[in-house]
Amino acid sequence: MSSFQFNLLSQDPGSRARRGRLQLCHGAVETPVFMPVGTRATVTGMTTDEMQALGAEIVLANTYHLLLRPGPELFRRVGGIHPFMGWDRPVLTDSGGYQIFSLSADRMIREEGAKFRSYVDQRYHLLSPEKSIEMQTAIGSDIMMVLDECVDSTAPESVTRAAMERTHRWALRSLAARTNPAQALFGIVQGGVVPALRRESADFLCQQPFDGLAIGGLAVGDTRAQREDTTAFAAELLPADRPRYLMGVGTPPDLLVAIGCGVDMFDCILPTHLASQGTAFTGTGRVRVTRSAYNSCDEPLDASCTCMVCRKHSRAYLGHLIRCREPLGPRLISRHNFHHYLTLMRDARQAIEDGVYASWAKNKLAQIDRHEHAAPRA
Known part of the structure; x- marks a missing residue:
């Protein structure tokens, strides 16, 4: 059965x-x-x-x-x-x-x-x-x-x-x-x-x-x-x-x-496929850590993210790993990307339970620019 x-x-x-x-x-x-x-x-x-x-x-x-x-x-x-x-x-x-x-x-x-x-x-x-x-x-x-x-x-x-x-x-x-x-x-x-x-x-x-x-x-x-x-x-x-x-x-x-x-x-496959290229998903769009603008950037991938990668590592460090072809680079960005995706799903389920998914999703979509960031904040 x-x-x-x-x-x-x-x-x-x-x-x-x-x-x-x-x-x-x-x-x-x-x-x-x-x-x-x-x-x-x-x-x-x-x-x-x-x-x-x-x-x-x-x-x-x-x-x-x-x-x-x-x-x-x-x-x-x-x-x-x-x-x-x-x-x-x-x-x-x-x-x-x-x-x-x-x-x-x-x-x-x-x-x-x-x-x-x-x-x-x-x-x-x-x-x-x-x-x-x-x-x-x-x-x-x-x-x-x-x-x-x-x-x-x-x-x-x-x-x-x-x-x-x-x-x-x-x-x-x-x-x-x-x-x-x-x-x-x-x-x-x-x-x-x-x-x-x-x-x-x-x-x-x-x-x-x-x-x-x-x-x-x-x-x-x-x-x-x-x-x-x-x-x-x-x-x-x-x-x-x-x-x-x-x-x-x-x-x-x-x-x-x-x-x-x-x-x-x-x-x-995007969470791991793009991670291998140095791209992370964040609440405001994609971040490609190999951009020269991030070479000295001490910010995390996503300031609002609670994952281990964002708590411990900077964009500069992650970009360094990717450029050096260190296996740890894609691993760390993949871990962040999965945290981002799975958290998004948990939040979506909660929004449906609360009866506010339509407005919640509209706000989320407005925050995600669907492109890479232009430059790090000063």
């Missing part, structure tokens, strides 16, 4: 934002939630103890990468990803569809599945809906995703429709391949930025017994306005009694807008 439950706890009166709780095999997850990306069974540069201390309740791992290395046999032997990576809280696994999309030169998609060349040993593999579910079952994730065909969000409508319809057929095959009812399974709504296709996709998938539904295929060629409009339109089509997951979209403004549309779950 499935241990999956989703309960709605409160609704913001001034928006579609909602506060909920997911009950999964490895514990409860409060929503709205941001899921740090741990692609290869690790959140880059972070230990599981650090992630738990920051308050992360669920992380994301990737089926495509874990299929290639270390492979399903190891996961079966050790009892899944949780003991393997030393993480006792929930895990969601992506199906590998986006990675297949990104390998345009080394893959061939057909009805059976996606044939691609491994970056590990150059051998060819076939990732089918059944193979994806088999791998996710071996991984032992709390939430599995169906294999979908992802295309550029602004591709011609005929291309977008064909990919959407194949995604639907693969979704049914994924349902049929599921063997462990304790693992939740989410469908993925596709359709690019075409409202009629998004509606058709949502109508089809809502009729299937998925535990939750995701909005896929965004942040792959669309503009910010297109992304926000499509998110709002698609979220409203999804049933209120199931969680809604916006895949791979995740700047702080993206999250604030999507929460207001009724989305519950998010993931994105």
Whole structure:
């Protein structure tokens, strides 16, 4: 029997934002939630103890990468990803569809599945809906995703429709391949930025017994306005009694807008990806610590932040680490970025509970300039 439950706890009166709780095999997850990306069974540069201390309740791992290395046999032997990576809280696994999309030169998609060349040993593999579910079952994730065909969000409508319809057929095959009812399974709504296709996709998938539904295929060629409009339109089509997951979209403004549309779950590589370049997220926008203006700056990344990094280290020091390519630099900025994201989610949940999310989010968005700071204060 499935241990999956989703309960709605409160609704913001001034928006579609909602506060909920997911009950999964490895514990409860409060929503709205941001899921740090741990692609290869690790959140880059972070230990599981650090992630738990920051308050992360669920992380994301990737089926495509874990299929290639270390492979399903190891996961079966050790009892899944949780003991393997030393993480006792929930895990969601992506199906590998986006990675297949990104390998345009080394893959061939057909009805059976996606044939691609491994970056590990150059051998060819076939990732089918059944193979994806088999791998996710071996991984032992709390939430599995169906294999979908992802295309550029602004591709011609005929291309977008064909990919959407194949995604639907693969979704049914994924349902049929599921063997462990304790693992939740989410469908993925596709359709690019075409409202009629998004509606058709949502109508089809809502009729299937998925535990939750995701909005896929965004942040792959669309503009910010297109992304926000499509998110709002698609979220409203999804049933209120199931969680809604916006895949791979995740700047702080993206999250604030999507929460207001009724989305519950998010993931994105930006906290670690931009940290490796020396960029931090703050309450008033992004800070790139390698700018020459910060070479002698004694200020923290964010004066209002309570994280260990902001309490102990200056922008000058962090910029020095990044320029010297010291591994500690990206680690510290990643830690700050996750603190920023997870605190934003906690504050959003509280604002929904208090019935003030619409005004709270408006003020937050006004404070975030979405750009780097011009110069440090004197």
